Structures are given as C-alpha cells and as structure tokens.
Amino acid sequence: MNKILAMPDGRSGRIVEVEAYCGAEDPAAHSFRGQTTRNASMFGEQGHMYVYFTYGMHFCANAVCWERAPGSGVLLRALEPLTGVERMREARHGIERNTLLCSGPARLTEAMGIDRELDGADLVLGSEGPLILDDGTPPPEVPTASPRIGISRGIDPPWRWHIEGNAHVSKRPSRPRAR
DNA sequence: TTGAGGATTCTC
C-alpha cells in the first residue's frame, strides 16, 4: 500500500487500494483449489505479477505474496495517477476525469497497458516491464479494513484496504451485487 | 464435452 507501480514508458501511479487473496484458506481466491494453468503464477515466485482475464474483456493484476499462505496475492484495485497521465488517458479511450483512470482493478490495467503478456512478470526487478517502487511514503498507520468487492464466497474476512480519503479509490457498488 | 459463472465496467 502506498507503493508505486511504474511502467517503462513513464506511466506510474500510487497504489491506494488493494485486496488480499489467501490461497487454500480463502474460498474467494483463484488459488483456493490449488494450482491450475490459469493461476500458475500465484504459485510462482513472490514479487512477481499474477494477471488474469475475466468477464471476457478485462484484465486484473496481483502482486504474488505468500506472507500468509502459499498461492496468495494482493489484487491491485486502484492507483492514483502520478506520471504519464496523458498516456493513460489515451489507453482509457479519452476518459477525462483523472479519478476514473485507474479507480478499479480492470481500469488500472487498461490505463497502464497491462495484459496477459505480463502474467508472471517480476515486479521487483521490473525486467519485463512493470515495477513496484517504494518512494518512502509509509502505508497508513490505521488500517482501513473493509469487505472485498465483487466476490460471492469468502465475504467475511475484511481483506480490502485503501487510503482513507483518497479520491482515486474505486467506488463500492451502492447495492450488493446480484448473485 | 458442456455450460455456468466470473477478484468488471459501461451505458441505458
């Protein structure tokens, strides 16, 4: 949280919203039932990226992190755009409001140009493109744990965290999602 | 081999 996701072409943003998915102990995790072709990178090296395709049109990106359990990862849900904003705007079909560029897991991958080609990329070295940097900004002192969004199982543990008051955090649907 | 459902977003 509060670290920076950067692309080689200059696009970058601060990570202001994340969710944790915790392997075999988490029914909502793609890795819940063990390793498959799709989720293989969740079982690969920590610090690499797990990118998945969903709803027939969207990509979402995770940082693989086994701190709690094997096959775990952190879903990147929102960025505050820092640099390369015009580039992001192009990628997002000219969307004007900066708060809509990266405020959602599939929005931020579209804005940053992240797709299945980058599944498994090393986020620490940045050798394949995306890189996570620490500019010294500390994570929030008071955790803002809340329920995860868009899942149908494993809804109990409040494993979503965001920077309180940040305008680029994604908006929670007002109604509980159908299903 | 089949088909239900999905860590979503956009528009109506």
Place this chain on the structure above:
DNA sequence: AGAATCCTCAAA
C-alpha cells in the same frame, strides 16, 4: 438493470 464477451474448470 442489462449487456458485453470469452476463458476456465468442475462435472457429467
């Protein structure tokens, strides 16, 4: 509230 849209995996 409904559509877009395709891939994965469990079940048969």
